[in-house]
Amino acid sequence: MKNKDCVLIEVYGGTNPNSELDQSGKQAAWEIASYEDLVKELKKSFGNSVAIRYIDTDVKGIQNDKCRQLVEAGKPFPFTVINGEPCIVGGINSKLVRRFLDERAFQMLEKLNAQNK
Numbered sequence: 001m002k003n004k005d006c007v008l009i010e011v012y013g014g015t016n017p018n019s020e021l022d023q024s025g026k027q028a029a030w031e032i033a034s035y036e037d038l039v040k041e042l043k044k045s046f047g048n049s050v051a052i053r054y055i056d057t058d059v060k061g062i063q064n065d066k067c068r069q070l071v072e073a074g075k076p077f078p079f080t081v082i083n084g085e086p087c088i089v090g091g092i093n094s095k096l097v098r099r100f101l102d103e104r105a106f107q108m109l110e111k112l113n114a115q116n117k
Helices: 024-049 065-072 094-115
Strands: 007-013 050-056 079-082 085-089
Touching: 007 024, 007 094, 024 050, 024 094, 065 079, 065 085, 079 094, 085 094
Parallel strands: 007 050
Antiparallel strands: 007 079, 079 085
């Protein structure tokens, strides 16, 4: 499968000193468990058409400028980022991620159908 056909889903977790909602110990355990559930569900449904990774910002920092802006604005982790765009802030919601993936699949089918006309 070509890399461009793969949807990259990144979950940024960590401690945001600018947020009153982050409670590092409890938050980290919840983030990891939610992330693992997301991976299982999406891999089962979408297989290799999705790449999913967890980024511990306390260890690796934040390379995504849009996520860095969310931290500076005091938004709580985790951030769910799809193809470089933060989509969900303060949670990991598999239903919303699936909706995005379903919409993307529909758009790809429409494009293929248009090419075959």
